[in-house]
Amino acid sequence: MTTPANFRTGYIAIIGRPNVGKSTLLNKLVEQKISITSRKAQTTRFRINGILTDQQTQFVFVDTPGFQTHYSSGLNTAMNRVVTRSMQEVNVILFVIEALHFDQRDITVFKIIPDNIPIILVVNKIDKLTDKNRLLPFLNEVAQQVKISDIIPVSAMHKIQLPELLNTIRNYLPISQPLYNKNEITDRSERFLVGEFIREKLFRLVGDEIPYSTSVVVDQFKFEDNVCKIYATILVDKPNQKAIIIGKKGEKLKQIASQARKDMELLLGEKVYLEVWVKVKSGWADSESVLRNLGYE
Structure with missing residues (x-):
């Protein structure tokens, strides 16, 4: 450049x-x-x-x-x-x-x-x-x-x-050469962003019913046969939160996954196959080791 x-x-x-x-x-x-x-x-x-x-x-x-x-x-x-x-x-x-x-x-x-x-x-x-x-x-x-x-x-x-x-x-920035290529828009990976999309839909669709201390782990992110296959887990603190996210006959979780998948396909420009599970992990939001593993500094 x-x-x-x-x-x-x-x-x-x-x-x-x-x-x-x-x-x-x-x-x-x-x-x-x-x-x-x-x-x-x-x-x-x-x-x-x-x-x-x-x-x-x-x-x-x-x-x-x-x-x-x-x-x-x-x-x-x-x-x-x-x-x-x-x-x-x-x-x-x-x-x-x-x-x-x-x-x-x-x-x-x-x-x-x-x-x-x-x-x-x-x-x-x-x-x-x-x-x-x-x-x-x-x-x-x-x-x-x-x-x-x-x-x-x-x-x-x-x-x-x-x-x-x-x-x-x-006016406040120093004269300097660029740090990134002109077409780059973020320093975060696609794997990170797809996990965030799931968390966004979780907050938007059930945010009033669960504490904000939920998190998403992307377990697998791979391209196979022109399809991006993504497997992710939503972490919650209590069993009743798991039930709320899954919803009656799994409908709420399907809605979360469906809306997240649409954003993923726009980001990646590829067809996406997405599977999402919900797992109870009590006390994760106060665990230093779990927070480090999830990427919190």
Whole structure:
């Protein structure tokens, strides 16, 4: 890839409280679904790099879990550790909040940001405002409470002001050659992404009935006879959670697998054969060894 002398490359952490739209923002910026979304808080658990390369810049966005300020468990501790580590390694931070929503929980997350890193406040979901006149006073109020370098109001879902956001980010990135090939969109493997697709459908279809402490293990991922064959296991903490996920006559689990398979086929460009099981593994979310085996840092 031939790049101009003033080409810029850098890492941009996307942080904020749970459920403010961080993963949606990442997906819309790189124009590809690589980070799962749902209405359930703490859907994102792992650090995921999303890569966008244009003629002037390579943006490496670092999507992180929502920083948990209320609940303590081995899983939450591991996810918070991902957030704090990610902030040490980036050139600029996108701090995402929801329009007209800012309180002590956001300030708590601000306090863990290193002093030397520029912060762009991304005020998301402006499309949902019924009274647009409230936005400017809100932005002024937030700017008086925390130290930020720029403020960009956006609607990630509807791609409102995302070009403006990219232009603002570009100013904070160093002149450097690209780190990834121009066609790469993430540092995560296809095997990792298909497991995340299953977890997304699990949260979307039964998220109100089970705790978020479920996980997915991809047991096999292989190509045979022009078909990608995927075998995966959903881990739950209690037998009653297993019954809820499977559903009456297995219908709920079939629905989860069917919707996940469609996303997998879009990602892979191949026909997918998918089998999903549910397994009870009590206490997994507080087990350091299990969390390490599942890929939590």
